[in-house]
Amino acid sequence: MSELNALRSRRHWSVLAACCMLLFSTGVQAEWFETEKAIMGTAIGVQAWHDDKQVGEKAVAAVIEEMHRIDRLMSTYKPASEISRVNDTAALGPAAASDELRMLIRKAEYISELTGGAFDITYASVGFLYDFRQRVRPDAAAISDALPSVNFRFVMVDDLAGTVSFAREGVRIDLGGIAKGYAVERGIAILREHGVLHGLVSAGGDTRVLGDRLGRPWRVGIRDPRQDGKMVALLPLKDEAISTSGDYERFFEAEGVRYHHIINPGTGKSAALLRSATVVGPDATLTDALSTSVFVLGVEEGLGVINGLDNFEAVLVDNDGRLHFSHGFSRLAAPE
Ligand code: AMP
Numbered sequence: 001m002s003e004l005n006a007l008r009s010r011r012h013w014s015v016l017a018a019c020c021m022l023l024f025s026t027g028v029q030a031e032w033f034e035t036e037k038a039i040m041g042t043a044i045g046v047q048a049w050h051d052d053k054q055v056g057e058k059a060v061a062a063v064i065e066e067m068h069r070i071d072r073l074m075s076t077y078k079p080a081s082e083i084s085r086v087n088d089t090a091a092l093g094p095a096a097a098s099d100e101l102r103m104l105i106r107k108a109e110y111i112s113e114l115t116g117g118a119f120d121i122t123y124a125s126v127g128f129l130y131d132f133r134q135r136v137r138p139d140a141a142a143i144s145d146a147l148p149s150v151n152f153r154f155v156m157v158d159d160l161a162g163t164v165s166f167a168r169e170g171v172r173i174d175l176g177g178i179a180k181g182y183a184v185e186r187g188i189a190i191l192r193e194h195g196v197l198h199g200l201v202s203a204g205g206d207t208r209v210l211g212d213r214l215g216r217p218w219r220v221g222i223r224d225p226r227q228d229g230k231m232v233a234l235l236p237l238k239d240e241a242i243s244t245s246g247d248y249e250r251f252f253e254a255e256g257v258r259y260h261h262i263i264n265p266g267t268g269k270s271a272a273l274l275r276s277a278t279v280v281g282p283d284a285t286l287t288d289a290l291s292t293s294v295f296v297l298g299v300e301e302g303l304g305v306i307n308g309l310d311n312f313e314a315v316l317v318d319n320d321g322r323l324h325f326s327h328g329f330s331r332l333a334a335p336e
């Protein structure tokens with residue numbers, strides 16, 4: 001090797017070494033940061049891609065903290081939560097309610113209007129009589145006593161005064177059909193604030209993906225409502241939210257009837273037209289509320305609502321296990 005070549009070669013190596021040092025010192029080796037926790041009575045999952053370990057870990061921790069905060073605010077299982085206080089006092093007179101709680105109640109009201117009342121947070125006026133873990137259900141008399149208090153129009157939001165009031169005694173609200181989606185939206189916003197461009201946040205049946213999964217779409221499965229571990233579809237998604245409502249989440253069976261957590265506000269009984277309803281769209285708060293609504297409405301009316309909305313698609317599993325799709329559903333399965 002001539003001296004010149006040796007020099008070139010040495011320079012080559014030193015440039016390479018400098019590049020390597022630069023790579024490591026700036027921490028360019030990006031990685032996935034992930035966690036799974038049980039919050040809000042459900043499984044929370046967070047994934048974030050970041051090239052700075054500290055920021056990546058901080059982002060994921062901040063999402064989990066936000067889930068705890070929302071749970072403290074909106075859980076009807078916590079006697080000290082804001083929603084429990086509203087439920088205790090809003091029939092007596094206007095109850096103070098935060099901007100955030102009022103905003104979510106208004107979103108719920110919008111979905112109630114859109115779905116002809118299939119989505120109705122006052123379902124809880126009768127819903128509180130069920131306990132799916134303890135196999136408790138109301139009899140026909142208890143349902144007909146409570147049912148007159150189910151009507152989303154009984155909830156009055158006053159944004160100037162910052163209050164919520166109920167039009168009559170016996171009204172209760174529960175945000176279980178929309179709050180998880182909202183929490184997922186907040187989680188994605190927090191990942192973005194930390195500079196994350198590729199990520200995923202899920203809370204039970206509600207998921208939102210941020211960007212793609214490093215050049216490929218995320219793949220989100222829709223589980224088979226009757227066979228654990230099996231899936232009825234696998235959807236490639238980028239920058240979308242997806243929510244599934246199913247009769248297998250919280251249920252018990254008695255005398256051949258499946259009693260589960262999605263209540264038809266018209267009857268006070270578990271909705272029985274479908275096994276699951278999945279809605280895909282740009283916002284997890286809306287896909288959450290819409291999947292619950294479509295579950296109540298069934299194939300024809302449910303798909304009617306989704307087909308009337310831009311950017312939302314649905315796939316339903318009926319009681320015979322058959323799949324039904326919204327008109328634009330094939331856009332989701334488009335080849336990469
Ligand atoms: P999801 O799993 O998102 O469909 O939400 C189910 C939860 O929504 C239930 O556990 C209840 O808290 C709540 N819920 C049940 N029925 C209704 C309804 N008709 N309208 C609004 N929320 C409901």
Ligand code: MG
Nearest residue numbers: 177288289292
């Ligand atoms: Mg839902």
